[in-house]
Amino acid sequence: xxxxxxxxxxxxxxxxxxxxxxxxxxxxxxxxxxxxxxxxxxxxxxxxxxxxxxxxxxxxxxxxxxxxxxxxxxxxxxxxxxxx
Amino acid sequence: xxxxxxxxxxxxxxxxxxxxxxxxxxxxxxxxxxxxxxxxxxxxxxxxxxxxxxxxxxxxxxxxxxxxxxxxxxxxxxxxxxxx
Numbered sequence: 001x002x003x004x005x006x007x008x009x010x011x012x013x014x015x016x017x018x019x020x021x022x023x024x025x026x027x028x029x030x031x032x033x034x035x036x037x038x039x040x041x042x043x044x045x046x047x048x049x050x051x052x053x054x055x056x057x058x059x060x061x062x063x064x065x066x067x068x069x070x071x072x073x074x075x076x077x078x079x080x081x082x083x084x
Numbered sequence: 085x086x087x088x089x090x091x092x093x094x095x096x097x098x099x100x101x102x103x104x105x106x107x108x109x110x111x112x113x114x115x116x117x118x119x120x121x122x123x124x125x126x127x128x129x130x131x132x133x134x135x136x137x138x139x140x141x142x143x144x145x146x147x148x149x150x151x152x153x154x155x156x157x158x159x160x161x162x163x164x165x166x167x168x
Contacts, residue, residue: 043127
């Protein structure tokens with residue numbers, strides 16, 4: 001079966017996010033004064049072929065831990081849904 | 085009131101995503117053969133101070149259109165929830 005995973009990888013809350021800070025001031029310059037606390041991370045979508053949801057979940061976990069997220073500075077969360 | 089927006093900005097489906105292709109082969113090299121069709125975009129979280137949800141939504145739309153997403157090559161979607 002085919003599963004679709006949506007993964008969000010964000011800088012840890014404890015860390016500064018310089019890119020987010022820059023975007024916050026960019027938005028202020030555009031007149032959007034009421035937007036604050038911008039944080040920027042990655043969104044990754046991928047498809048997994050697996051026999052069941054547990055196996056798909058294992059693969060997504062492995063992908064996040066080994067390649068996609070740097071757990072020293074980033075946290076990840078994901079949703080997994082069957083397609084087709 | 086304060087609203088929290090989660091925005092996903094992804095490369096349009098019609099376009100190649102070279103970063104996604106590179107990650108797909110990286111994952112294959114790690115033994116994750118069953119993962120395919122990786123696409124990589126941005127995930128942005130931000131807070132909006134607004135009187136009501138409509139006004140918050142307007143500000144998020146403006147931010148996406150004017151700064152966050154390049155609509156020639158990217159699409160965006162978001163969710164908006166009240167906090168506090």
